Amino acid sequence: MAHRIGIMGGDGIGPEVITEGLKVIDALGIEYDRIDYDLGGERYLKDGTVLPDEIIEEWRGIDALYAGAVGTPDVPPGLIERGLLLRMRFELDLYINYRPFVAPGHDFVVIRENTEGTYAGEGGFLRKGTPYEIATQGSVNTRHGVERCVRYAFELAMKRNKHCTLVHKTNVLTFAGDLWERTFNEVAGEYPEVETAYNHVDAACIYFVDRPESYDVIVTDNLFGDILTDLGGAISGGIGLAPTANLNPSGMSMFEPVHGSAPDIVGTGKANPVAAILSGAMMLDHLGETEAADRIRAACANPNTLTGSTSEIGDLVVARL
Numbered sequence: 510m511a512h513r514i515g516i517m518g519g520d521g522i523g524p525e526v527i528t529e530g531l532k533v534i535d536a537l538g539i540e541y542d543r544i545d546y547d548l549g550g551e552r553y554l555k556d557g558t559v560l561p562d563e564i565i566e567e568w569r570g571i572d573a574l575y576a577g578a579v580g581t582p583d584v585p586p587g588l589i590e591r592g593l594l595l596r597m598r599f600e601l602d603l604y605i606n607y608r609p610f611v612a613p614g615h616d617f618v619v620i621r622e623n624t625e626g627t628y629a630g631e632g633g634f635l636r637k638g639t640p641y642e643i644a645t646q647g648s649v650n651t652r653h654g655v656e657r658c659v660r661y662a663f664e665l666a667m668k669r670n671k672h673c674t675l676v677h678k679t680n681v682l683t684f685a686g687d688l689w690e691r692t693f694n695e696v697a698g699e700y701p702e703v704e705t706a707y708n709h710v711d712a713a714c715i716y717f718v719d720r721p722e723s724y725d726v727i728v729t730d731n732l733f734g735d736i737l738t739d740l741g742g743a744i745s746g747g748i749g750l751a752p753t754a755n756l757n758p759s760g761m762s763m764f765e766p767v768h769g770s771a772p773d774i775v776g777t778g779k780a781n782p783v784a785a786i787l788s789g790a791m792m793l794d795h796l797g798e799t800e801a802a803d804r805i806r807a808a809c810a811n812p813n814t815l816t817g818s819t820s821e822i823g824d825l826v827v828a829r830l
């Protein structure tokens with residue numbers, strides 16, 4: 510049966526890079542039914558639509574969603590990010606945020622918990638607008654949520670170089686950190702072949718720059734993972750090369766480049782489609798088309814030599830398949 514793939518080009522350079530990703534997937538002869546979704550900042554400005562419930566329901570029945578980027582300068586910051594991206598992660602339980610970083614000298618993956626932590630929306634205001642105003646923003650960490658994420662990281666480490674590092678801030682975040690550390694250590698007991706390490710998140714920022722080769726799989730919470738993966742992109746050839754999978758390992762999952770909609774370069778041909786193309790490869794992995802996915806990764810192996818306009822880079826990747 511053909512795969513059912515939702516396509517959400519989104520805003521800015523999103524549609525441009527997704528076009529190149531689909532060019533590469535099509536060149537491999539992958540068969541799929543394509544369902545297009547017009548969502549993002551531009552759509553919101555047109556008719557106020559962010560993410561209708563019917564579309565969430567429809568997504569439960571497809572195999573994957575391939576997305577460009579969302580965000581338009583005229584929309585209040587955060588509205589589309591929370592209403593579309595975060596809602597999708599929560600409602601479809603895309604609990605693994607999988608971000609690989611490959612560059613000369615290092616090859617590691619950050620497994621970021623994708624549904625809890627400070628992103629869960631716990632908190633609120635008291636006495637808002639007064640001089641005694643209080644704002645709290647809690648970090649939600651469930652045993653279930655932490656354990657499934659840590660377990661995923663160990664399973665991945667078993668398929669890779671059998672090394673797994675927990676990144677947290679246990680010296681200060683004594684409740685959340687304790688739950689993460691205990692869970693990590695207990696799960697580690699089930700994987701005696703996997704060597705483990707622990708870094709405080711601030712120290713991890715130094716090690717990312719100084720000795721990134723010491724990592725294989727990193728597992729961390731939602732906010733630490735958000736910040737660390739931008740750093741990961743910066744030390745791995747730039748954000749134009751960094752792909753993401755938002756995974757529900759047993760269901761519909763979403764694939765997107767880490768970068769944003771870059772409205773300043775729309776239509777100039779300057780957008781680098783490699784991150785989107787590599788996100789397409791991750792989607793093919795999820796669909797069981799691992800051979801095709803490996804061919805894409807091999808074709809993108811020397812990203813410095815992939816130069817030219819957005820569509821020229823897409824053509825070059827196709828030529829190297």
Ligand code: IPM
Pocket residue numbers: 590591594595735
């Ligand atoms: C990311 C992005 C999102 C996040 C934003 C757009 C909500 O920065 O995917 O890393 O913080 O998770």
Ligand code: MN
Pocket residue numbers: 735736739
């Ligand atoms: Mn981010």
